[in-house]
Amino acid sequence: MSRAEGKSDISAAPDLFAVRSLLFLPASNPRAIVRARDSAADLVVLDLEDAVKPADKAAAREAAVAAVADAWPTPVAIRINGVGTEWHSLDVDAVAQSAADLFVVPRATSAHLVRNDQAAVGKPVLAMIETAAGVLGAAEIAQECAGLIAGTNDLRADLRLPLGADRAPICTALQMIVLAARAAGVPVFDGVFNQLKYGDGLAAECAHGRMLGFDGKSLIHPDQIAPCNAAFSPGPDEVERARQLIAAYDGGAQRHEDEMIERMHVDAARRVLARAGG
């Protein structure tokens, strides 16, 4: 089945608040494209940027456009090369003509550059915040976007952190990215976990991201999808607590199981039920 080419309705953005897992893959890897299409990722991002060697950029662009023309069970995005690179305008033109549902801009540093790309492509855009300048501009950038993604590898590099640094030195930046997205009313996604043999490390980092307020997480391998989806889905106890809280509430401030609850707790409980699928 083939999808209409050149979809350009930016109001037709998928419900990105429902996205828990964003699977990145190099658009130059055809086997990975097949795997991604069959995967349980909530959103797939075909990468033209850092995952693709310079010599492969043109072929990757062609492959991404061809891939998104087919039917996908989930929304599919293309990550373009950044403004100022030799591939940027070719990527913009190709994605504008493609059937991708949305696109991703890397290393976003200013709202007007994101606005320019969005106007040229005519699709919803997710902006990656992955530099110090991007973090400081995130509040304005978020106003131009369908969502923000933390680019934690580039951010660590831009901050000149030692290789292998954990999350402690980037926590302030992560919180600023979440604040920016929430102030703009758009969803926000955590960065990638680079370890491919991870034990409990991935689940712990997903849980940390959820506690910081992220809606979901960027992933680099299909094996990371199940732990990520589980971590960003409310468990049965959480769902039951949410149901009981909503049922018990009748306005104002009240006691519920030895805690005070107010209207905002009911709103949060409703979000839990929505994410759990009703």
Ligand SMILES: CC(C)(COP(=O)(O)OP(=O)(O)OC[C@H]1O[C@@H](n2cnc3c(N)ncnc32)[C@H](O)[C@@H]1OP(=O)(O)O)[C@@H](O)C(=O)NCCC(=O)NCCSC(=O)C[C@H](O)C(=O)O
């Ligand atoms: C990291 C990898 C290069 C590892 O590759 P490899 O060792 O070949 O993996 P496997 O042998 O375990 O692969 C098994 C099969 O799974 C497919 N596969 C692998 N990764 C993916 C994927 N991401 N999506 C879909 N399918 C995938 C392989 O093709 C194998 O299939 P088959 O041959 O049929 O058995 C590799 O995992 C990889 O390339 N990952 C994604 C890298 C990427 O996209 N990077 C850019 C985004 S991350 C980033 O930089 C964020 C941000 O910009 C920042 O700065 O933080």
Ligand SMILES: [Mg+2]
């Ligand atoms: Mg990056």
